[in-house]
Amino acid sequence: MSLDITTERDASSSEESRQWTARVRNAATNALPPDRLLPDRQPAYMASWIYVFGVLTVVSLAWVIITGCVLAVMGPSWWHVSGLGHFVNSLHLWSVETFFFFMVIHLWGKFFMAAWRGNRKLTWITGVVSFVASIAAAFTGYLSQQNFDSQWISTQAKDGINATGAGAFWNVLNFGQMLMWHIVLLPIAVVVIAGLHVLMVRRRGIVPPFDIEPKDHTDTPSAAEVAE
């Protein structure tokens, strides 16, 4: 009887391994085992201020999302009139300012490190795409203020957008469309792509300095190569 159960379990296990859920789970755990996903140690060359701007960008993005959610709940009659509304509105603006400030310095640092080395091309590409998506999100934010400033900006922007031919499906004078892009589609895009970017950093590790780059151009240098 027990033999039958074991045989049945083996057959069941073999069948499970062919299921897409099992294959996705195995691929995910192979690519990002827990100690790589949430590491508690980093290479010695990471001890530099230039490496902090990535996480500062992520923290700024978190504040952008949090304050944006508060603004969405309370509405324009709150953020344009009340003192607390003005404060949260300003937090939303200044967290965007710090987001771009830190992201551009992060970009400069990674560019001069040639951070696409060592099979990190996707890390670089997801960062670039996230940067472009966040610019679009910021521009639609100008159009979502619901004041004379946003009206002025939209009438100025329409000529530029129409000159590219994109005005046929991207109408900056259509407030409803711009608001939906700003609070739904573009935030989802930025968060998802930035999340993939962080996962790629976890997967491949941070790029080593030029002088200790692995000879075989693998992801991370060995302990002997990193040793100071």
Next chain:
Amino acid sequence: MSLSVLLGALINLNGSGHYVHWGFIQMSVANLVVVLLMIAVFVLAILLPFPRRKGPDQ
């Protein structure tokens, strides 16, 4: 005098913006200040030593 009035008096924003021109390049002073600040922070991040926690063998 409240703090907000005091801080607001440092930079008068109640007027038209100031711009700098280099040939065909035109940039607001506010944007120029931000760009210079980013360059300064970038240089400092490279030059300044990062604090390290001393281990038992150091």
